[in-house]
Amino acid sequence: MMGRKPIYTRVYNQLRYQILSGELAIGSPLPPERKLAEQLEVSRNTIVRAYTELEAEGLIFSRMGSGRFVEALTPAYASPRNHWHQRAYSTLASAPSHMAELLAVTDKYPDTINFAHGDGGKHTLESSGFSDYVKSSAEQLHSYYFTSVQGLPELREHLVDWMDMEQISSSEQIVITSGSQEGLFLITSLLARPGDLVVTEMPTYFGSLQLFQSLGMQIVPVPMDAEGMRIDVLEGILARCRPRMLYTVPTYHNPTGWTMSLSRRKQLLALSEKYELPIxxxxxxxxxxxxxxxxxxxxxxxxxxxxxxLNTFSKLLFPGLRVGWVAANRPFAQLLTRMKELSITTNTLGQLALAAFLREGALKPHLEVVRQQYREQAAIMAGHLDRFFPLGIRYEHPAGGFYFWVSLPEEIHARKLMNDCAKQGVSFTCGDMFLSREAEQPFIRLCFTHERSEQIDRGMRIIDDVLQTRKE
Structure with a gap:
């Protein structure tokens, strides 16, 4: 036995995490039983049992005379008849409901110290002065009626200026959406069909995973390191299969905080051109x-x-605004607009307030203020994490974004720690929420932007107490 678990369980969990995270790429061979047993210093029977469970779960497959290989794709939904009630539930029911769970945290624990939500918090909204623009816009009669399906023309013009990209020179290339999540839904619905392959780095934003799974897509994971998505692994995947699209958060990635290097960005774009892969x-x-x-x-x-x-004002200002945008070439923007007609339009009041906010040049000074706030809040959280080092906690200080991606010692189970801390009044997210399936893994994500500095200090002390108790 290794600890309290059978050895084969530990081997199984390790291999399972490597497969789901993309570290062991789809189609790659697994080591022969005897060789892996020697590497891990366990018996061959241990490896056989771990392989058997992985095969039963559909994560690996055997090829007669060739060995075992990674097969992390779930089978596409298929039915000989149109059993609509089964078809409607099959993909939605199988997708995790992490978004609902996350938003319900404050309903269940209204006084919780919240390191789970990824937003700027009430103090950020208060310092922005944005509510004044909402009040002023609400006095305009046309704020209560529909605007253009593609989005308020003035807001789109301001976004062209704000992005300052030579590739986006016209407001006709921009579509306003109800947050970036709707934007991703519209894009995915246009590019892919149930059963198609979608490539993404792993771990990744759980809202994207839930969307892809609910639409019946097959997710192809690509591992990451501190420079972002592993382009060498991606190239091997593209040589074997033809995904419909690639989704990435290359800058201050959610949840790891890592940023794709400039050299990898160029390599990724080169692969996109070679394989005609939309990113x-x-x-x-x-x-x-x-x-x-x-x-x-x-x-x-x-x-x-x-x-x-794809971008959103949810992170720049506040999430309840539900205004995001997609920028693309004109033909694709036109297709998105036709898709957007199905949900009619995005809220007019929010768009008018944002147009005024940008017209007055208020976004830039607002961001200067919040960046300073976030630096101070990140420093407080990092100070506590540094004191957790003797407990086996490890992390890298993010260069931007909202999150610390924290590695736990082997004996601390991430989900149990999350549940124990929730009972003590502190919420955060477990690392397996950012994988395509629940898996035993050693990470948690802590958001340092939602709570004020004093609450961060108090919450981190509670986490310390829980960690100390579990360590003992």
């Missing part, structure tokens, strides 16, 4: 740097029109 760039955190500015966006480097740019 959906989720750039929600770009302007939230804590230190120096990040590398140029993929869209600003795009010479082929393959990059579809």
């Amino acid at each position: 959906v760039e989720d750039d929600a955190y770009r302007h939230l740097h804590l230190e120096k500015e990040p590398p140029p966006s993929l869209k600003s480097l795009d010479q082929s029109g393959n990059v579809i740019y």
Whole structure:
């Protein structure tokens, strides 16, 4: 036995996490039983049992005379008849409901210290002065009626100026959406069909995973390191299969905080051109740097029109506004607008307030203020995490965005820690929420922007107490 668990369970969990995270790429061979047993210093029977469970779960497969291989794709939904009630539930029911769970935290624990929500918090809204623009816009009669399906023309014009990209020179290339999540839904619905392959880095934003799974897509995971998505692994995947699209958060990634290097951005764009692969760039955190500015966006480097740019005011201002935008070439923007007609339009009041906010040049000074706030809040959280080092906690200080991606010692189970802390009044997210399936893994995500500094200090002390208790 290793600890309290059978050895084969530990081997099984390790291999399972490597497969789901993309570290072991789809189609790659697994080591022979005897060789892996020697590497891990366990018996061959242990490896056989772990392989058997992985095969039963559909994560690996055997090929007679060739060995075992990674097969992390779930089978596409198929039915000989149109059993609509089964079809409607099959993909939605199988997708995790992390978004609902996350939003319900404050309903269940109204006084919780919230390190789970990824937003700027009430103090950020208060310092923005945005409510004055909402009040002023609400006095305009046309704020209560529909505006253009593609989005308020003035707001789109301001976004062209704000993005300042030569690739986006006209408001006709921009579609306003009800947050970036609707934008991603519209894009995915146009590019892919149930059963199609979608490539994404792993771990990744759980809202994208839930969307892809609910639409019946097959997710192809690509591992990451501190420079972002592993382009060498991606190239091997593209040589074997043809995904319909690639989704990435290259700047201040959610949940890891890592940023794709400039060299990898160029390599990714080169692969996109070679394989005619559309890239959906989720750039929600770009302007939230804590230190120096990040590398140029993929869209600003795009010479082929393959990059579809996605952003939102949920991170720049506040999430309940539900206004985001997609920027793409004109033909694709026109298709998105036709899709957008199905939900009619995005709220007019919010768009008018945002147009006024941008017209007055209020966004830039607002971001300067919040970046300073976030630097101070990140420093407080980092100070506590540094004191957790003797307990086996490890992390890298993010250069921007909202999150600390924290590695736990082997004996601390992430989900149990999350549940124990919730009972003590502190919420955060468990790392397996950012994988395509629940898996035993050693990470948690802590948001440092939602709570004020004093609450961060108090919440981190509670986490320390729980960790100390579990360690003992």
